[in-house]
Amino acid sequence: MTFSDVTFLFRFLPLFLIIYYLTPPNYRNWPLLLGSLLFYYIGVQEHPWMLALLLFTALFTWGMGILINALARGRKIALGITLVLLFGCLLAFKYGGVFSGSSLLLPLGISFYTFQTAAYIIDVYRQRITAERSLPCYLTAVLMFPKLISGPLVSYGELAHQLRYRNYNLRNFDRGLRDFILGLGLKVLLANQIGGLWKDIQVIGFDSISAPLAWMGLIAYSLQLYFDFCGYSIMAVGLGRMLGFHLPDNFDHPYAARSMSDFWRRWHITLGRWFRDYLYIPLGGSRQGQSKHIRNLLIVWLATGIWHGSTGNFLLWGLFLFALIASEKLWIGEKLARHRLLSHLYMFFAITLSWLFFAITNLGNIGIYLGQLFTGFDFGNSATLDFIHYGKEYGLLLLTGIILAMPGPAKLWQRMRHSLFGTIILLLIFWLSIYCLSAGLNDPFMYFSF
Amino acid sequence: MKIKPPLQLLALILLSCAVISIAGMIAKHTVCQAAGQFQDQPAITIPFLLLQDNTVLYAAHDEETSDQETNLTVQLPVYLLASLTTVMENEQPETITPHPVEESYFDDALFIGDSRTEGMAIYGRLGKADYFASSGMTVFNVLTKETQDINFSTTDLPSLLDSKQYGKIYIMLGINELGYAMESIMQKYENILKDIVSAQPNAKIILCANIYVTKEKSAAVSWLSWENINRLNNNIAALADNKTIFYLDANELFCDDSGYMDPAKTGDGVHPYATGYQEWAGWLQGHGI
Structure with a gap:
C-alpha cells in the first residue's frame, strides 16, 4: 500500500486520522505505532516474515542503544556488532541474489530502516543523543508510516522532542x-x-x-x-x-x-x-x-x-x-x-x-x-x-x-x-x-x- | 454556515467525496451490475472509470438488445446468408492462398486497428496505405473515435470511408475489449463489418487475428488469457467467406512453441518492438490476398 493508492486515501488514512485525533494528545504515539504496524503489514502480507525482521531490527537496535549508553568499555565492540549485523543483513538481501543465482525477496523499506537505525546507534555511540529508554517512543520513531518505507531519513535527535510533545493546530x-x-x-x-x-x-x-x-x-x-x-x-x-x-x-x-x-x-x-x-x-x-x-x-x-x-x-x-x-x-x-x-x-x-x-x-x-x-x-x-x-x-x-x-x-x-x-x-x-x-x-x- | 479557513479544504474534500461516492454506488448497482463490470471496485472510483471508458454503457445496452433479439427470428448478416446459400448450392467456398505481392499492392489499402496498428503506422508502413489506428481503439468506439495519419487529418472512420474507395481494408480489433462479454464484442464487430462492406463494396476486407500476449501478461490480466484471445480470433475467423471477407493470422511471426508471444519480441508483453513491426510489414507483403 503506497500513499498514492485508493485504499490508502479513502480507507486507511481517514480511519487512522479519526482514531489519532480521538486519542488524547499524550497517548497519540500508540495509534501512530499500531497504525504504522498495520500499514506495513498490509504492504507485506504475502511475506509476513518481513514484519518480523523489521520489528527485530528495531528491538535489537533499541536494546543495543541502551547497552552502549550504559557501558563504560566495549562500546566500540557493541557498535561494531550492531553495524555488522545491520549492514550484513541489508547486503545479504540486496546482493545475495548476485552470488547465489536466485534472488531473495528484498524486505519492504529495508534500505531506509537500516540506515535509520544505524544512524541512531552511531549517534548514541558518539553521545550526540542519549539512548531512548522508552520502547514505545523508539518504535514509533522507527516505524512511523509517513517515513517508514521510503524516507525521509530523520536523525533521532530531530524526532526525540516531537515524540513526546507535538503542537497540534488546524493551520x-x-x-x-x-x-x-x-x-x-x-x-x-x-x-x-x-x-x-x-x-x-x-x-x-x-x-x-x-x-x-x-x-x-x-x-x-x-x-x-x-x-x-x-x-x-x-x-x-x-x-x-x-x-x-x-x-x-x-x-x-x-x-x-x-x-x-x-x-x-x-x-x-x-x-x-x-x-x-x-x-x-x-x-x-x-x-x-x-x-x-x-x-x-x-x-x-x-x-x-x-x-x-x-x-x-x-x-x-x-x-x-x-x-x-x-x-x-x-x-x-x-x-x-x-x-x-x-x-x-x-x-x-x-x-x-x-x-x-x-x-x-x-x-x-x-x-x-x-x-x-x-x-x-x-x-x-x-x-x-x-x-x-x-x-x-x-x-x-x-x-x-x-x-x-x-x-x-x-x-x-x-x-x-x-x-x-x-x-x-x-x-x-x-x-x-x-x-x-x-x-x-x-x-x-x-x-x-x- | 461559515467554515473556518483552515478547515475549508478539508470540508470541500469531504463534501465532494460524499457526492462522488453516492454517485458511484448508484452507478455500481445499476448500469455496472447490468454489464457485469466493476463489481469489485470501490464505489468512489466508479464515476471515474465510467468517465474514462463508457463502453460499459454500450455493452449493457447491447446485452439488453441481444436478449430481445433471441425472441425474434434470428437475422443473419447479409454476407453470411450469401455464403450459406453457396454452401446449399453445393459450391465449395473458395480457399484463397495468400501470396507475395509488391509493396505498391498496398497503395490502396486501409489498416484499421488499435495501438498495434499504430505501431505499424510508425514502423512498418507499406506503400501509400492509410492507417486509421489509435491506442485504445475498440469495436465500441471505432465508428466515433477520431484520429489522423500522414495522408489524412483528424477524422472519424465513416467520413474516411466516404472520402475514398479502398482496394483492401485490413481490420485488427478486439484485444482491448476482451474484458467485456464476447457476445457484445462480436455483435458490434459484425455491425461494423456490415457498415464497412456497404460503404466500400469493391474492397476486399481482411480480418486480422489478434496477436497473443506473453505468458506473463496473460497470467497478470485474466481476460488476456490465451484461451480468450483464441476464442476471439476463432469468432472473427468465422466471419470470413473467402469471397470478399478474408481472415489472416500473423501469430506465427510472434509466438513461440508455447503459443504465447515470445518475450524476446516485446518490451511490455503486448506490443512488438519496432523491429517486429518491420518484420510484420514484410510478412504482410508476403501474404497478399
Whole structure:
C-alpha cells in the first residue's frame, strides 16, 4: 500500500486520522505505532516474515542503544556488532541474489530502516543523543508510516522532542493536507504521465529510436524520477505535518543546480546528509589532504551507487557521479560557478547521462541507447515520424515538467497555496489524481525496491 | 454556515467525496451490475472509470438488445446468408492462398486497428496505405473515435470511408475489449463489418487475428488469457467467406512453441518492438490476398 493508492486515501488514512485525533494528545504515539504496524503489514502480507525482521531490527537496535549508553568499555565492540549485523543483513538481501543465482525477496523499506537505525546507534555511540529508554517512543520513531518505507531519513535527535510533545493546530493540519495533495498531484498527474514516454520507448526498443526521441526519453525519465520521488517526499512531510510532526525536506530544486556537487545537496537531501555524517566525515572528509579527499569521495559515491541497486549499472552510475564531482572539486568547479549558462548546459548533459546509467540495468542496452543518442540521425525510413509523433503526445507534459522543476513556480505556489484559488486548484488536483488512479494509470513508486 | 479557513479544504474534500461516492454506488448497482463490470471496485472510483471508458454503457445496452433479439427470428448478416446459400448450392467456398505481392499492392489499402496498428503506422508502413489506428481503439468506439495519419487529418472512420474507395481494408480489433462479454464484442464487430462492406463494396476486407500476449501478461490480466484471445480470433475467423471477407493470422511471426508471444519480441508483453513491426510489414507483403 503506497500513499498514492485508493485504499490508502479513502480507507486507511481517514480511519487512522479519526482514531489519532480521538486519542488524547499524550497517548497519540500508540495509534501512530499500531497504525504504522498495520500499514506495513498490509504492504507485506504475502511475506509476513518481513514484519518480523523489521520489528527485530528495531528491538535489537533499541536494546543495543541502551547497552552502549550504559557501558563504560566495549562500546566500540557493541557498535561494531550492531553495524555488522545491520549492514550484513541489508547486503545479504540486496546482493545475495548476485552470488547465489536466485534472488531473495528484498524486505519492504529495508534500505531506509537500516540506515535509520544505524544512524541512531552511531549517534548514541558518539553521545550526540542519549539512548531512548522508552520502547514505545523508539518504535514509533522507527516505524512511523509517513517515513517508514521510503524516507525521509530523520536523525533521532530531530524526532526525540516531537515524540513526546507535538503542537497540534488546524493551520498546521491544513498546511499538511495541502502539501499532501500537491505531492499526490506531482506523482500521479506529472510523474506517472511523463513516465509514459519512457515506457513507450522501452516498448519500441532502443535500437529503433531516433536521436531526438532518445533525448526526449532521457528528459522524460529525468522528470519522472524527480517528480515521483519529490512528490512522494512532499506527501511524507505533509502527512507528518498532519500528525503534528516536522519532517525534513528531501528536495530543493535539484535541476536548478549548477554543478553535480550542488545537485546532490538538493536531491534526496536526507540520504546525502546520511552519507556525509556517517561515512564521509568519519573517513576524514576533505580535511586530510587531497588524495584522502578523493578516496573518500570515491567510497561515498560507490556506496551511493550500491545503495540504489545491486546490478552493475548502479556501480557505473556511482563511478560516473564520482568522476564528475571529483573533476568539479579539482578543476572545473570555479569555472562553473562563474559561468551560469555554461553550468546549466553542463548540468543538462551531466544529469541526463547520469540517469541513463541509473535507468537501464543491462550494460549492453546502455551502449545501444548511447549510440542512438549521438548517432540516431538516419532519417531515411519511416521511423522519422517517431519524435514528431511522441512530441505531439508528450510535448506539453514535458514542457510543464521542465517549468515546474524550476524554482519560480514553487515560490509562486507558496504565495497562492492558502488562497481561495489555491484551495480550488488543490481540489482539482486531488480529483484528477483520483481519476488517474482509478483508471489504472498507475506506476510502482520507483524507490520502492530500496 | 461559515467554515473556518483552515478547515475549508478539508470540508470541500469531504463534501465532494460524499457526492462522488453516492454517485458511484448508484452507478455500481445499476448500469455496472447490468454489464457485469466493476463489481469489485470501490464505489468512489466508479464515476471515474465510467468517465474514462463508457463502453460499459454500450455493452449493457447491447446485452439488453441481444436478449430481445433471441425472441425474434434470428437475422443473419447479409454476407453470411450469401455464403450459406453457396454452401446449399453445393459450391465449395473458395480457399484463397495468400501470396507475395509488391509493396505498391498496398497503395490502396486501409489498416484499421488499435495501438498495434499504430505501431505499424510508425514502423512498418507499406506503400501509400492509410492507417486509421489509435491506442485504445475498440469495436465500441471505432465508428466515433477520431484520429489522423500522414495522408489524412483528424477524422472519424465513416467520413474516411466516404472520402475514398479502398482496394483492401485490413481490420485488427478486439484485444482491448476482451474484458467485456464476447457476445457484445462480436455483435458490434459484425455491425461494423456490415457498415464497412456497404460503404466500400469493391474492397476486399481482411480480418486480422489478434496477436497473443506473453505468458506473463496473460497470467497478470485474466481476460488476456490465451484461451480468450483464441476464442476471439476463432469468432472473427468465422466471419470470413473467402469471397470478399478474408481472415489472416500473423501469430506465427510472434509466438513461440508455447503459443504465447515470445518475450524476446516485446518490451511490455503486448506490443512488438519496432523491429517486429518491420518484420510484420514484410510478412504482410508476403501474404497478399
